[in-house]
Amino acid sequence: MGTFTKSFGSAGGYIAGKKSLIDYIRVHSHYACYSSSMLAPIVYQIISALNIIMGRDGTxxxxxxxxxxxxxxxxxxxxxxxxxxxxxxxxxxxxxxxxxxxxxxxxx
Structure with missing residues (x-):
């Protein structure tokens, strides 16, 4: 489990685990049922930060x-x-x- 707020200068978070765990959370989580997806600019910010961290920006x-x-x-x-x-x-x-x-x- 992690956050994108402080570490990536964005919003949201993630949970990594076995497929069975993720499926269980998706089915039983109120958050998954009653919230909306991340906005595209937020996702873009996270991907951009990851690309910089991994050196995919060429630097x-x-x-x-x-x-x-x-x-x-x-x-x-x-x-x-x-x-x-x-x-x-x-x-x-x-x-x-x-x-x-x-x-x-x-x-x-």
Whole structure:
């Protein structure tokens, strides 16, 4: 399961799995029954982002962006920890859940 919102600058999400799982979700999900398909511009944005990431645009911009993101995430996590925050989650994930310290007023 993933999202296209923050990671691709778009909207929506996806679920990957066995065909039986996907079929079950399609049949039993209210969302699948009562919502509309993604709009074409949203799908185009996602495909464009994937093409950049995979280098299909003829450049290495996608790989450079991923490497820079990894550096930024590691720096951000280190800074949060150094400031006394409790940081959760996978160290390589761009999602950095953290807990505010009790003495929050010192950061104000």
């Amino acid at each position: 290495d911009n996608g790989q450079k962006r991923i490497q820079q993101l990894a550096r930024n995430v590691h720096y951000f996590r280190r800074q949060r920890i150094d400031m006394g925050f409790v940081v959760y989650g996978n160290k390589d994930s761009a999602v950095v859940p953290s807990y505010q310290p009790r003495n929050f007023e010192k950061w104000m």
